[in-house]
Amino acid sequence: MSPARTPTGAAPSRGRRAGRSAGDDREVAILATAERLLRERAFGDISIDDLARGAGISRPTFYFYFPSKDAVLLTLLDRVTEEADAAAGDVLDRLAEDPRARWRELIARFHATFGGHRDVVLACAQVRGTNAEVRRLWAEVLERWVRAVQAAIELERARGAAPDGLPARDLAIALNSMNERVWYATFAGDGPAVAERDVVDVLLDVWLTAIYRTTAPPVTPRG
Amino acid sequence: MSPARTPTGAAPSRGRRAGRSAGDDREVAILATAERLLRERAFGDISIDDLARGAGISRPTFYFYFPSKDAVLLTLLDRVTEEADAAAGDVLDRLAEDPRARWRELIARFHATFGGHRDVVLACAQVRGTNAEVRRLWAEVLERWVRAVQAAIELERARGAAPDGLPARDLAIALNSMNERVWYATFAGDGPAVAERDVVDVLLDVWLTAIYRTTAPPVTPRG
């Protein structure tokens, strides 16, 4: 699938290879051009020539740096997913302190992380239908969020804060799916959407009622 | 946008025009070919030539019947949306009889309608990113479902069966968005998904807790 590009650095790169050299500037320039163009038009309306020209190189030279247009987007997506993974952080480990505030923080971070890269994320959503690699990468990110939420729900049930009910994994999938779709509609302005200002609170409300059957889950006092 | 095709019939057609003629067979053949090919590969991997050949005509002749490949998909989508609109039916008018059963019926119908045309719906989801017309049409379907659910929630609140809370419209958007995304993941086998067997019950549980704060909403006895 990906060409033999001999990455010598530790981090797997979707571009050429790691290790400093003149070409790095070009690689960065291509990425920057992609981000800039994504701000003004859809991914499908950007040709490889546009990317190459924007980076000051010819089209064949583009292929020296990336195997395809999609690979550029994937590189951009890699950054976002890293950030997204970090965003969850340890929020859910401190749930007992103040569940409502912690859950809210989680949802707000999801919202902020993707909102900070909306052009890239929206573009990925567009090509997800046609690009298996984007689909896979996205599925992995979602899977990590689902697992974290699932674990948190199970912990809340174990400490008696949340009642039993749906399998925690199914509930985690449903809630994360809701967030993803609502988020998308809000930012893409595509169909019925919740106002950007309200979206975190709306989602939070559904999360809390689904998990606790109330919007004011019990706090376990520090002991 | 759409070519001057002089539709003479009542129903707006995305194909040529209404009124019987030899060409109708071809139009139907193109549609049937599209459905068949969609069952075996992605929309993006189907060329206009494939569609034309499948219908026994040449590529230029295809353009006599449809202005583009997307128009074929749109025609297929029209049928599904009609069915989807009918599916909601009057279920929500009879909520007081047995809310849990009625909501379940609504979700099950949503599931059954789209599941019955999964290839078309999945293809539409794929091109939604690149085709504004598909996006618009889909948004309209969703909007109608959202409105119906919103009205039902407001009625339930008015009769005291459901507590006040989020604006009914926001809640309706969030719940329908969840259904859409969960449905998609389940049928596309794309990332974390709920098993097809369980999906209706999982969604129902979240709907009921979000709307009623309990999974067993009160029944109003007929009087």
Next chain:
DNA sequence: ATCGGACTCGACAGGGTGTTGACTGGGGTC
């Protein structure tokens, strides 16, 4: 000096879309 790898691009092949212009065949009209 010369070798090899990083880097570059002109030119080409291939596949897709959408359009043009010429052609056919049959149903009405005088």
Next chain:
DNA sequence: GACCCCAGTCAACACCCTGTCGAGTCCGAT
């Protein structure tokens, strides 16, 4: 019967975009 119009048909063309090939430059290491 001569005619015409129009639905229907397609070979050929113009384009655009992707991806590849091969020939070339530049530069640091040997």
